[in-house]
Amino acid sequence: MGFTVHLPTLLLLSVAINLLIGGLLWAIFRLRSRQHCFRLWALACMTFAVGTLFAGTRAFIDTPWITVFLAHLFLGLSPLLVLAGLQRFSGSASRKTRRSRHALRLSAACYLLILLLTFQGDPLNARLLTALFSAAIFIFAVYTLSKLDTTPSLPVRILKVLFTMHGVLMMSQALVIGMDWLGLNQANTGFVLQLILVNHILLATATTLALPLLAFTHSEQRLRVMAERDGLTGLYNRRSLFREGIRAFDQATQSQTQLAVLMLDLDHFKQVNDRWGHAAGDDALRLVARTLKNELRDDDIIGRVGGEEFAMVLRITGDDDVRIITRRLLDTIATNGQEIDGLPLYISASIGGVEKAGHHKTFADMMIEADAALYNAKDKGRNRAEFGRLTPETSVS
Numbered sequence: 001m002g003f004t005v006h007l008p009t010l011l012l013l014s015v016a017i018n019l020l021i022g023g024l025l026w027a028i029f030r031l032r033s034r035q036h037c038f039r040l041w042a043l044a045c046m047t048f049a050v051g052t053l054f055a056g057t058r059a060f061i062d063t064p065w066i067t068v069f070l071a072h073l074f075l076g077l078s079p080l081l082v083l084a085g086l087q088r089f090s091g092s093a094s095r096k097t098r099r100s101r102h103a104l105r106l107s108a109a110c111y112l113l114i115l116l117l118t119f120q121g122d123p124l125n126a127r128l129l130t131a132l133f134s135a136a137i138f139i140f141a142v143y144t145l146s147k148l149d150t151t152p153s154l155p156v157r158i159l160k161v162l163f164t165m166h167g168v169l170m171m172s173q174a175l176v177i178g179m180d181w182l183g184l185n186q187a188n189t190g191f192v193l194q195l196i197l198v199n200h201i202l203l204a205t206a207t208t209l210a211l212p213l214l215a216f217t218h219s220e221q222r223l224r225v226m227a228e229r230d231g232l233t234g235l236y237n238r239r240s241l242f243r244e245g246i247r248a249f250d251q252a253t254q255s256q257t258q259l260a261v262l263m264l265d266l267d268h269f270k271q272v273n274d275r276w277g278h279a280a281g282d283d284a285l286r287l288v289a290r291t292l293k294n295e296l297r298d299d300d301i302i303g304r305v306g307g308e309e310f311a312m313v314l315r316i317t318g319d320d321d322v323r324i325i326t327r328r329l330l331d332t333i334a335t336n337g338q339e340i341d342g343l344p345l346y347i348s349a350s351i352g353g354v355e356k357a358g359h360h361k362t363f364a365d366m367m368i369e370a371d372a373a374l375y376n377a378k379d380k381g382r383n384r385a386e387f388g389r390l391t392p393e394t395s396v397s
């Protein structure tokens with residue numbers, strides 16, 4: 001049972017698919033505040049369709065300028081545009097990237113020159129050249145993807161696999177043509193090349209669908225970080241801290257484990273801003289955030305819940321003493337905050353804390369009590385901590 005391909009149908013199908021996906025990518029470009037990678041990817045699809053159309057006219061006309069030169073010019077331009085889109089997406093303008101862009105321009109110029117010099121001869125020359133050029137571009141695309149620092153990583157991995165397969169396919173095409181050239185082929189070259197063409201179209205389609213996946217998941221991740229995190233310190237914002245705090249509270253209730261909430265407010269922070277400026281104040285806030293992250297465990301929940309106010313939810317284990325942890329936090333902030341970026345800021349903080357008890361029905365109950373304890377610490381002179389309900393043994397000073 002043989003495998004036969006009706007070439008004109010296949011080519012028309014490929015043109016239609018590429019025009020459709022190209023149109024879709026162009027629409028995305030218009031809708032997404034003109035994110036330029038989408039325009040380049042749309043153009044890649046369209047040039048591929050145009051190149052295929054020109055190559056297909058070989059059945060009707062005998063004009064190598066169109067059927068070979070223009071066809072391969074567009075077919076070679078297509079992977080180049082995909083790569084340019086990837087580079088645009090990665091957005092980095094480092095020296096290394098600039099150098100690789102120059103290398104790319106140089107190889108494109110070489111491709112054009114060799115195509116110009118050879119297209120009049122055997123059309124297989126142009127096919128060999130385009131296959132080699134495309135393989136090089138796809139390998140370069142894998143390299144570009146490996147330099148990308150985006151999350152989630154699944155779309156990057158999918159694209160790496162697709163580009164690698166495409167690169168290998170183009171190398172195989174070059175090999176088959178090269179062997180044919182040297183008269184080494186016993187098998188039916190036309191059939192093998194048609195098979196490669198089918199896979200080429202499938203891979204090109206899969207790649208153009210995976211590219212928006214890369215861009216969409218990346219921007220969704222960025223939006224999620226922006227919605228959940230405080231822009232200045234990278235800590236949880238108020239809403240996320242409450243969400244995570246409620247989760248931790250429910251877990252602690254179910255597993256009957258201990259939980260503590262600490263509210264921390266910087267002392268006389270207005271004076272820091274007034275005396276040293278808002279930028280110095282921002283540096284101080286970042287330093288406090290770093291200190292809290294360094295001093296607490298990875299699974300503790302830390303958020304910036306107001307201008308100079310932080311909240312922490314600590315999962316307490318048997319050996320932990322919240323009062324010792326709190327004292328350590330106050331001391332480290334006072335030590336680190338003496339001088340920030342060469343300025344004598346002398347930052348200190350006050351903390352209100354509470355440990356989970358039977359009368360806490362919700363996480364909000366703990367937050368309210370920690371807040372009241374914080375006001376108590378401020379009233380009692382600052383740079384100190386107060387705990388829970390007001391009893392004589394609740395102070396840490």
Ligand SMILES: Nc1nc2c(ncn2[C@@H]2O[C@H](COP(=O)(O)OP(=O)(O)OP(=O)(O)O)[C@@H](O)[C@H]2O)c(=O)[nH]1
Nearest residue numbers: 265266267268269270271273278279281282307308
């Ligand atoms: N630099 C900077 N300052 C901020 C930010 N958010 C709030 N602040 C400042 O934090 C200060 C808070 O001042 P107050 O609420 O009077 O409190 P305080 O001066 O710390 O006094 P106590 O809390 O009573 O010790 C104000 O000057 C705010 O402008 C911020 O993102 N960056």
